[in-house]
Amino acid sequence: MTQLLSTSKLGKNFGGNRALNGVDFRADAGEIVGLIGPNGSGKTTFFNCVTGFLTPSAGRVSWRGADVTGSTPGKLAKLGLVRTFQEKMVFPGLSVRENVRFAIIQHGERDLSEERIRGALTYVGLTTDIMDHKAGDLPWGQCRLLGIALALVLKPALILLDEPFAGTNRLAAHQVTQVLFKLKADGIGAIIVEHEMSLLLPACDRVVAFASGQVIGEGTPAEIIHNPAVREAYFGADHAA
Amino acid sequence: MNGNSAVQRFLPHLGVLLVGVIIFLLPNIGPTGKVLSLATTTVIFAVGGAGLGFLWGQAGQLTLAHAAVFGLGAYTAAICGKMLGTTFVEALPLSILVGAISGGLVALPSLRTKGHYFVILTFAIGEVLAVIEQRWDSLTGGANGILITAGRQTVLGFTLMRRAEYYQLTVIFLTVVSLLLLILTRSRWGTILRGMRENADLAASLGVNIAKQRLIAFAIAGAIAGLAGQLYVYQVQFIAPSSFTTQTSIMFLLVTLLGGKAYLFGPAVGALAYFFLPELFGLPPITNQIAFGALLVLMILLAPEGLLSVIGRTRRFFSRMRTRSRMTHELEAREAAAEKGGQS
16 A cells, blocks of 8 residues: 555654653555554654654654655645644634635635535535524534545545544544545545544554653554553553563 | 616615715815814825724734824925925825835734734834934924925926815725725635634645735835825924824724724724814813713723624614514414414
8 A cells, every 4th residue: 555644753842741752653655544642642642743743852744755744734734634623623703604614715725515415415415504604603523524525525535633533422423434434435544543442443453652752552443452552541550462 | 786786786885985085085175273173184195004904904913103103104205395496296106105115014023923022013113214304303303394395396287385276185085995905805815814813823824925915015005104294394384293003093094993994994993083072072172082982992892893883783773574474474474374264
């Protein structure tokens, strides 16, 4: 499989705090990679470093083999690497229609028709009767789906999803899962940071576990569940075996 | 589209056009010189306020250096007129250019600071520019300022020295600026600006070069402030640093806030309220200021989104009333039909 994103010895320090410490990572085209780890393990810092929101203190980020360390989020988005956010996932004061219009314009498309906007919404399972609603008034789950829809309008090769299941009800969680399967079917790769293992693991090809800013385990979902280092990071030394 | 909805869509535009024509023809109804002078100041502040309204309402960037940029436009026109002998028309592109460049320069700190910190920085920039204007005697005339006169100049057939004609010329400039801002607001770029205003991180993640777009927005607002500055200096025919302090920036801010920063004509309505309401009270100066202050507080409490938001709120209120009345009628009709069915 073609390698899209890779990092080599990636590090990030905040003063004396080493948030990332020599992370080697890769994600291939069309692959769904889960990123797990306890709170403070460096997952979101890793996201921010590879998407240009933070400049790494050490190491290198590569996109399709080219060095993109320190590139701006805008440049990376144009290359096909797009992310969603845990909290600020939409443009809250704009209507759903204008949210999608924004992404379409950014993708450089001329077609701003209702049909194009509907297509973007229905891909993620949103109904089109919410088009005139303010995005900030939508329920949390619909906000998450809209955030994913915006990222997907850019037709990325790889999408980074920051806790897509957080705060969603069962229906919205099911819709997010369906989107993940659709991404896979359409050959779009994804890296997903998530705490909700029961929802994450079935959708993943591979899982990478973080602790204290380092990769402590990697493998299929089945392998990672039984990985002693991962069990120790989550449940303590008594559950490592 | 049926006829009714076409009329409904066209009516607001017709209303704006009608108001525009009335404003333009104000000198024809024979106002006093004082009213006409105040009306000209109102229109000039509406032009400058439109720039701030665009920047604040659309791009979400508030600046307290707007008066300084306005002042630079005014100084450019005055210095060019006095030292180089340029006419109003010759100085105009220079004032706009100086406004655009200085507006862009004010934006530079926004690339590294956010929110309140940025506003404080713009306040500092405004103060520094005011000090430069005051101390650079050889160029700006220092605290004594510069006197200019338009002589017999005419622009588009309007004589600058005639109060009524100069007023009408400023109304034309306000119309042009409003049309330009309407086009920008409704363009694809307008959507990008509003997105940046709502969530800059998300906009960046979707590929927007935030720094570049902010610089452009500030430059446009600066260009409009520069234009307003030139209009102002040709109205008062005198320029001194005291006209462009932070107090003037607060005036622009109030004008924009009063009318509604999200509305194209918000600053124009705000300027009208700001300059004419105190005149309507007719109280002694200090009492007048207190009354106006109290009215401002009341307005901001009752219509925090600006005076123009009252139109939308009223429309929504009547729409709710109509829906409620229709539902009541439907319910009564259904009950009557059910009763009739029961009897038969």
